[in-house]
Amino acid sequence: MGKMEKEVESNSLKDFNSSDLGSLAHLLKSSLGTGILAMPNAIRNGGLIIGGLGTIIIGMICAHCVHILVRSSHVLCKRTKTPKMTYAETAYAAFLCGPKILKPWANASKIFVNTALCATYIGGACVYIVFIATTIHQIAEHYNGHNTINKGSLMLALIPAVILLGQIRNLKYMVPFSMVANISMMVGFSVTLYYIFKDLQPIQNVHMFSETEQLPIFFATVVFAIEGIGVVMPVENSMKTPQHFLGCPGVLNITMTIVVSLYAIIGIFGYLAYGENTQATVTLNIPVKDILGQVVKLLIGLAVLFTYGLQLFVPLDIMWNAIRTKFSHKYEAVGETTLRALIVLLTGKSGLSISRPFYLIK
Numbered sequence: 001m002g003k004m005e006k007e008v009e010s011n012s013l014k015d016f017n018s019s020d021l022g023s024l025a026h027l028l029k030s031s032l033g034t035g036i037l038a039m040p041n042a043i044r045n046g047g048l049i050i051g052g053l054g055t056i057i058i059g060m061i062c063a064h065c066v067h068i069l070v071r072s073s074h075v076l077c078k079r080t081k082t083p084k085m086t087y088a089e090t091a092y093a094a095f096l097c098g099p100k101i102l103k104p105w106a107n108a109s110k111i112f113v114n115t116a117l118c119a120t121y122i123g124g125a126c127v128y129i130v131f132i133a134t135t136i137h138q139i140a141e142h143y144n145g146h147n148t149i150n151k152g153s154l155m156l157a158l159i160p161a162v163i164l165l166g167q168i169r170n171l172k173y174m175v176p177f178s179m180v181a182n183i184s185m186m187v188g189f190s191v192t193l194y195y196i197f198k199d200l201q202p203i204q205n206v207h208m209f210s211e212t213e214q215l216p217i218f219f220a221t222v223v224f225a226i227e228g229i230g231v232v233m234p235v236e237n238s239m240k241t242p243q244h245f246l247g248c249p250g251v252l253n254i255t256m257t258i259v260v261s262l263y264a265i266i267g268i269f270g271y272l273a274y275g276e277n278t279q280a281t282v283t284l285n286i287p288v289k290d291i292l293g294q295v296v297k298l299l300i301g302l303a304v305l306f307t308y309g310l311q312l313f314v315p316l317d318i319m320w321n322a323i324r325t326k327f328s329h330k331y332e333a334v335g336e337t338t339l340r341a342l343i344v345l346l347t348g349k350s351g352l353s354i355s356r357p358f359y360l361i362k
Helices: 020-031 034-046 048-080 087-096 100-147 151-166 171-198 212-226 229-238 251-277 291-326 329-353
Strands: none
Touching: 020 171, 020 229, 020 251, 034 048, 034 171, 034 212, 034 251, 048 087, 048 212, 048 229, 048 251, 087 100, 087 229, 100 151, 100 291, 100 329, 151 291, 151 329, 171 229, 171 251, 171 291, 212 251, 229 291, 291 329
């Protein structure tokens, strides 16, 4: 890989050394999102036995895939004498160093990975805005009935905040937001668990196995909720001690153990609490008239808001690196600022176009 290829590395990751704790916070937040609140419904679609065991197995497979990706990147870095690689550069190098028949597809693999990552994370960011607006709307509707402001206006009111979050270009400055988001999410989960265990029903009220046609919904929900592979390479590349990322215990193993455990606990016991009445997100089963129920919604809404910048970090990095050579050094900062603002506005516009609330988000 030549000099130009090396310059494609994220500008915000240059000279940045992230602590193990900061890296753990980023990985935890990228995998542990509000998708966990859909786990009771996922278990309902899988059945208690298949759902419980399947969640653990899927989590182990996801962790194993990340191990393969990172180790492959390390091997390819040595072969190409490159200090570090992004996700797409790893795919490019893998094809380039692989069998001769695959070498012509190297550039295509890099473009495919970058396109898929951008589509995934920008799509998720659109849903984040919808989720936050819907959360605020639910609480406002409880107090003011049908005289509340509409969701579209609430989404527009969020634009200034998310534009500022979208301008953060260094993972170091996202650590405080990730920590606050993690704390808010954990407190919200704790209150959710309080309602779940308070409402536990006899095990006879749930199904041990589900219908075959429901299994794809279970697998799709769990994979979508747990997956956070797009953040893996930027976080690993930015670590002060990257050797702490893998291994035992390692940042990755600690993160995945926490994530899979929480997913299984909330999924299984949430289904035991609400049975076949389990909603798409378990917070819908919590009465909004209760103060604690409102606290859950507000805390999780805050966590999603503070995760917005991290959600867009990868696609913004990819898109800017693809066009930065079009700008002279004098206008480079203006160009990047404009791009980031436009993408944030795009997520807001897309959120406005969504006709109904979505809850299955990271």
